[in-house]
Amino acid sequence: MSGGADIAVIAGQGALPGLIARAAPGVLVCEMEGTPSDIGTPDTLRFRIERLVPFLDTLADRGIKRVVFAGALQRPHVDMEMIDPRSAQLVPRLAMAMQAGDDATLRAVIEIFEDWDFKVVGAHEIAPDLVCAPGVICGAPSDRDHADAERAAAIVADLGRADIGQGAVVAGGLCLAVETLPGTDAMLDFVRLHKGLRDDLKSVRGVFFKAPKPNQDRRADLPAIGVQTVVNAAAAGLSGIAFEAGGVMLLDRDAVIEAARAADLFLWACAP
CATH class of the missing domain: 3.40.50.20 (Rossmann fold)
Known part of the structure; x- marks a missing residue:
């Protein structure tokens, strides 16, 4: 640049x-x-x-x-x-x-x-390196993770049309939380505090999905994922983070990937 x-x-x-x-x-x-x-x-x-x-x-x-x-x-x-x-x-x-x-x-x-x-x-x-091409960056999302990410993406699209938020957590097909005014960290902390909603964390962990709002002007307020996002997702007991490729920024990509690997979380840039 x-x-x-x-x-x-x-x-x-x-x-x-x-x-x-x-x-x-x-x-x-x-x-x-x-x-x-x-x-x-x-x-x-x-x-x-x-x-x-x-x-x-x-x-x-x-x-x-x-x-x-x-x-x-x-x-x-x-x-x-x-x-x-x-x-x-x-x-x-x-x-x-x-x-x-x-x-x-x-x-x-x-x-x-x-x-x-x-x-x-x-x-x-x-800084074009902030966004990712489609593909799994680290880890290996399961078939259940794929289904949860798809369900979360549909929820986030509806949230965005209502101008509410840009993220959601889904586990076993059930929506555990959505992002609202307090932001991503507050949403993930809510999921952490309510781990008891998932009877078996080993089989039903859940996916955090993030994407821009439909028809959003991407010159401002493009969603982002940082190291703290990964830390909070791990604390919430999730299996990984999925996000829209080209529509979500990874802040300090190397550190984010390292944190995800250390926490045994997948990072997956989903094709829009």
Whole structure:
């Protein structure tokens, strides 16, 4: 990947912003106040949502052409007294999108950046090694695992259409948990705490499946799996993790694979 002198990364929390910065040296790191990233430096450009237009103007003045959103961003508390007149014109547009859900909010934000002639690109476009081609990466899913993954994929598709979540756990054909607002870690912890729902963990362990939402704009909020995901899936007593090939990022792939092998979990990138 070439240098990132014309790229701004809107950095949220988690490992992804750092991976983008390493894949494209020279990127301009930007943080929304109240949501610090793990890669903030003295040169980091910090902004407030109440002054979004001046921030966009600053990016243009610095020669930024491409923008990538990376990491988890919390919905900010908006201080109406701090909004400048030009940014105030965007408030109704953003407020309506927020009421329609996360997907609508992301689409509205992307459209605003595009209105300033920035090209919004996905994290996987900057660092293509983050996504996987179809195939079993490690371990060996059984016939039952295949059936559970297929069932979980159907559930995740329905969740996504309702803009609820991007993951589900299925064991022996039964749905044990789905991902909602608290996120993947909370879902897997729920499964861990309710291992008793499976009478025989050796024969019915279960599969965690993750995929983007149907019709999701993949330039933002592409789901990701990291080492902690593997650790939590193992603690939940699952047999492995399946995910949509090309649609889910592996953060620090080598470490994720090593953790899965150590925990005797399979990793399977399923063809869409």
